[in-house]
Amino acid sequence: xxxxxxxxxxxxxxxxxxxxxxxxxxxxxxxxxxxxxxxxxxxxxxxxxxxxxxxxxxxxxxxxxxxxxxxxxxxxxxxxxxxxxxxxxxxxxxxxxxxxxxxxxxxxxxxxxxxxxxxxxxxxxxxxxxxxxxxxxxxxxxxxxxxxxxxxxxxxxxxxxxxxxxxxxxxxxxxxxxxxxxxxxxxxxxxxxxxxxxxxxxxxxxxxxxxxxxxxxxxxxxxxxxxxxxxxxxxxxxxxxxxxxxxxxxxxxxxxxxxxxxxx
Amino acid sequence: xxxxxxxxxxxxxxxxxxxxxxxxxxxxxxxxxxxxxxxxxxxxxxxxxxxxxxxxxxxxxxxxxxxxxxxxxxxxxxxxxxxxxxxxxxxxxxxxxxxxxxxxxxxxxxxxxxxxxxxxxxxxxxxxxxxxxxxxxxxxxxxxxxxxxxxxxxxxxxxxxxxxxxxxxxxxxxxxxxxxxxxxxxxxxxxxxxxxxxxxxxxxxxxxxxxxxxxxxxxxxxxxxxxxxxxxxxxxxxxxxxxxxxxxxxxxxxxxxxxxxxxx
Amino acid sequence: xxxxxxxxxxxxxxxxxxxxxxxxxxxxxxxxxxxxxxxxxxxxxxxxxxxxxxxxxxxxxxxxxxxxxxxxxxxxxxxxxxxxxxxxxxxxxxxxxxxxxxxxxxxxxxxxxxxxxxxxxxxxxxxxxxxxxxxxxxxxxxxxxxxxxxxxxxxxxxxxxxxxxxxxxxxxxxxxxxxxxxxxxxxxxxxxxxxxxxxxxxxxxxxxxxxxxxxxxxxxxxxxxxxxxxxxxxxxxxxxxxxxxxxxxxxxxxxxxxxxxxxx
Numbered sequence: 001x002x003x004x005x006x007x008x009x010x011x012x013x014x015x016x017x018x019x020x021x022x023x024x025x026x027x028x029x030x031x032x033x034x035x036x037x038x039x040x041x042x043x044x045x046x047x048x049x050x051x052x053x054x055x056x057x058x059x060x061x062x063x064x065x066x067x068x069x070x071x072x073x074x075x076x077x078x079x080x081x082x083x084x085x086x087x088x089x090x091x092x093x094x095x096x097x098x099x100x101x102x103x104x105x106x107x108x109x110x111x112x113x114x115x116x117x118x119x120x121x122x123x124x125x126x127x128x129x130x131x132x133x134x135x136x137x138x139x140x141x142x143x144x145x146x147x148x149x150x151x152x153x154x155x156x157x158x159x160x161x162x163x164x165x166x167x168x169x170x171x172x173x174x175x176x177x178x179x180x181x182x183x184x185x186x187x188x189x190x191x192x193x194x195x196x197x198x199x200x201x202x203x204x205x206x207x208x209x210x211x212x213x214x215x216x217x218x219x220x221x222x223x224x225x226x227x228x229x230x231x232x233x234x235x236x237x238x239x240x241x242x243x244x245x246x247x248x249x250x251x252x253x254x255x256x257x258x259x260x261x262x263x264x
Numbered sequence: 265x266x267x268x269x270x271x272x273x274x275x276x277x278x279x280x281x282x283x284x285x286x287x288x289x290x291x292x293x294x295x296x297x298x299x300x301x302x303x304x305x306x307x308x309x310x311x312x313x314x315x316x317x318x319x320x321x322x323x324x325x326x327x328x329x330x331x332x333x334x335x336x337x338x339x340x341x342x343x344x345x346x347x348x349x350x351x352x353x354x355x356x357x358x359x360x361x362x363x364x365x366x367x368x369x370x371x372x373x374x375x376x377x378x379x380x381x382x383x384x385x386x387x388x389x390x391x392x393x394x395x396x397x398x399x400x401x402x403x404x405x406x407x408x409x410x411x412x413x414x415x416x417x418x419x420x421x422x423x424x425x426x427x428x429x430x431x432x433x434x435x436x437x438x439x440x441x442x443x444x445x446x447x448x449x450x451x452x453x454x455x456x457x458x459x460x461x462x463x464x465x466x467x468x469x470x471x472x473x474x475x476x477x478x479x480x481x482x483x484x485x486x487x488x489x490x491x492x493x494x495x496x497x498x499x500x501x502x503x504x505x506x507x508x509x510x511x512x513x514x515x516x517x518x519x520x521x522x523x524x525x526x527x528x
Numbered sequence: 529x530x531x532x533x534x535x536x537x538x539x540x541x542x543x544x545x546x547x548x549x550x551x552x553x554x555x556x557x558x559x560x561x562x563x564x565x566x567x568x569x570x571x572x573x574x575x576x577x578x579x580x581x582x583x584x585x586x587x588x589x590x591x592x593x594x595x596x597x598x599x600x601x602x603x604x605x606x607x608x609x610x611x612x613x614x615x616x617x618x619x620x621x622x623x624x625x626x627x628x629x630x631x632x633x634x635x636x637x638x639x640x641x642x643x644x645x646x647x648x649x650x651x652x653x654x655x656x657x658x659x660x661x662x663x664x665x666x667x668x669x670x671x672x673x674x675x676x677x678x679x680x681x682x683x684x685x686x687x688x689x690x691x692x693x694x695x696x697x698x699x700x701x702x703x704x705x706x707x708x709x710x711x712x713x714x715x716x717x718x719x720x721x722x723x724x725x726x727x728x729x730x731x732x733x734x735x736x737x738x739x740x741x742x743x744x745x746x747x748x749x750x751x752x753x754x755x756x757x758x759x760x761x762x763x764x765x766x767x768x769x770x771x772x773x774x775x776x777x778x779x780x781x782x783x784x785x786x787x788x789x790x791x792x
Contacts, residue, residue, distance in 0.1 A: 161451065162450075162451035162452070163451075184463070184465075186426075186462075186463060186465050186466045186469075187425065187426035187427075187462070187466050187469075188426070188465070188466060188469040188470075188473075198450075198451070199448070199450060199463075201448075201450050201452070202450045202451050202452060205450075205451075205452040206452075209452075229496075229499065232493075232496060235493065267791075267792060268791045268792075269790075269791050269792060270791065271535075271790070274786065276791065308770075485770075493763060493766075494762060494766060495759035495760065495762045495763040495766070496759070498758060498759045498762050498776055499757060499759040502757075502758060502759070502776070506572075506749075506778065506779040507778050507779045507780055507781070508778055509778040509781050509783075510776065510778065511775060512762055512766070512774065512776065514770065514771050514772055514773040514774065515770040515771045516771055517771070517773050519773075520784075520786035520790075520791070522538065522784035522786060526533075526535070526784075527531075527532045527533050527534065527540070527784070528531060528532075528533060
């Protein structure tokens with residue numbers, strides 16, 4: 001990753017599995033939900049060890065579930081990236097601090113407002129996993145993130161269904177890259193305590209209805225019984241909106257997204 | 265159909281599209297949700313005209329939606345099958361009578377009790393489309409039907425999701441043939457007013473968890489935007505429960521199901 | 529199997545994996561390519577041990593490859609079924625005899641002619657795996673079998689592609705059940721020495737163009753790297769010929785096929 005130079009107007013996106021991704025633009029490297037703990041339930045091993053993460057400029061957490069806020073990864077990120085800025089929902093604050101994150105470097109994910117740093121702008125978006133969960137003191141329990149980085153606007157949905165108002169708020173943002181879960185939800189997974197997300201059809205419809213330039217599915221690959229064949233996403237997309245652009249990430253792929261602004 | 269003789273222990277099942285099926289055993293011919301009206305939204309024309317239906321012993325209706333209780337079909341069935349017995353939820357009673365069904369030949373679908381006729385036993389099962397809807401005066405608005413006909417037990421789910429208690433009540437019945445919707449439901453179809461059903465994964469899990477001998481998917485083929493590739497049903501079934509038996513109906517197929525009792 | 533009684537006009541078909549099937553009609557039980565050897569390359573274990581096969585009236589072999597003519601199974605079949613009749617291409621004759629088959633009970637598969645026994649008629653059909661391979665002394669090296677048993681006509685293709693003349697010869701036979709390989713062939717498998725078959729599209733087209741009543745795919749499930757998702761077969765069938773009847777076998781399923789003649 002360190003060797004990847006990303007000129008203005010481009011993003012490098014590494015897919016580390018489920019919803020773990022790294023986004024790099026210019027000199028800024030953003031980890032979202034790094035989940036590098038190995039465990040018996042994973043269908044494949046993580047591509048990095050937690051201690052290999054030494055290049056984080058930002059580390060964003062979407063919610064407190066263990067495959068997103070990973071107790072086996074965050075302590076190493078905190079120790080090995082002393083200059084990094086963390087952001088997470090207020091629900092995660094105590095937990096993050098217990099895992100070793102410096103409270104002064106930990107920002108609360110205040111939804112629906114842009115937080116501007118010199119190299120990036122970040123706007124947390126409420127997520128409904130499967131319900132919106134809001135507390136006046138701590139804000140939304142589940143979030144996604146909208147990033148404006150290196151001249152490109154990217155949305156990482158976190159774990160969410162499509163709730164009233166989401167389409168409108170995303171549509172207003174002119175998103176170029178949308179990363180959306182597709183594993184869905186159903187009565188039998190609910191009965192096992194598995195909280196669900198939008199499914200592949202909803203992800204396609206959300207991308208099209210909000211005008212995303214390129215949609216990337218995620219959250220279909222890590223756990224047996226909660227996965228989805230990404231081919232279904234593509235089948236539905238291609239049959240329904242053959243001109244909509246998408247990209248299916250190879251496992252651990254580095255995908256380079258090039259914004260239209262570069263090409264003019 | 266009239267030429268098809270169905271020996272004891274077998275059922276002939278004709279798939280007329282969506283949830284329209286005909287079940288014949290012995291001399292008894294049961295129509296469920298006959299939907300023979302042609303209309304511009306159908307992806308293919310019905311295989312019969314309403315006036316072609318002249319062999320109905322029973323005509324069962326699962327709920328009042330137009331692709332199940334078809335105002336273009338029921339009047340012809342009533343006129344041309346004067347000896348037929350009709351069954352429908354109490355919610356449909358007035359509508360059925362207005363369409364010409366003789367009130368004396370129209371039975372209310374009283375859920376969870378067997379109604380025994382000389383040639384068939386019928387037990388309506390509550391359906392949740394997408395919610396259970398119960399009224400003390402009229403009973404359940406949405407139902408499916410359990411039939412015991414010609415020595416075979418068949419379940420036609422109607423339009424339903426998997427609600428608490430459904431698995432237990434079906435499991436107790438030792439169902440041989442289960443006909444289940446697979447089109448699912450999602451936020452975008454909900455926003456268009458399309459009320460949904462179980463999806464293909466839930467249909468597979470329901471079949472396996474209730475011990476159905478053979479599961480037949482339905483409700484995936486008629487309307488653009490509310491269909492599903494039945495291959496997904498098979499993919500999930502085969503990947504998850506390779507020994508579970510299923511059958512995917514060809515359009516307008518006559519499928520013959522043979523009960524184990526015949527083979528002993 | 530022994531407890532399964534199969535009335536006239538029906539066949540019981542057991543799917544034992546890959547191309548191993550058992551066909552029973554009346555009192556006659558036909559094994560085709562029984563491959564009950566366990567080995568590390570199989571993705572699942574065989575449902576029977578070789579010594580469990582004690583009810584064979586006929587044992588038909590399509591060609592000499594080890595997953596069809598199984599050196600681990602044939603000796604047990606020969607010992608435990610002393611009254612069984614064997615049939616195999618002349619290419620297999622010496623091998624079969626070395627495995628313990630009594631030469632007097634071993635018939636050569638003479639292609640394109642019906643061999644009539646009191647309870648069954650059998651016509652071997654040349655197969656091209658991937659090429660036709662014919663020798664005047666020993667006949668065709670690869671065959672499939674057409675059976676007329678218990679009033680039903682069934683075709684088991686063996687390992688074959690669709691070669692010139694096959695469609696015409698099958699069309700003339702009014703086949704009710706066609707069992708066809710779907711794993712296909714390609715340059716990369718060829719480079720590994722894997723000899724291929726028709727693919728899922730060719731199987732669908734062959735079934736439709738020859739007028740098979742019901743088509744059953746096979747040879748997609750046993751070996752990693754040479755399998756195929758049977759959902760693709762169904763996808764193509766349903767998208768292209770929605771009225772064509774098919775059946776996808778559950779692993780080890782007993783499927784009952786009922787000929788139209790029974791229902792009149």
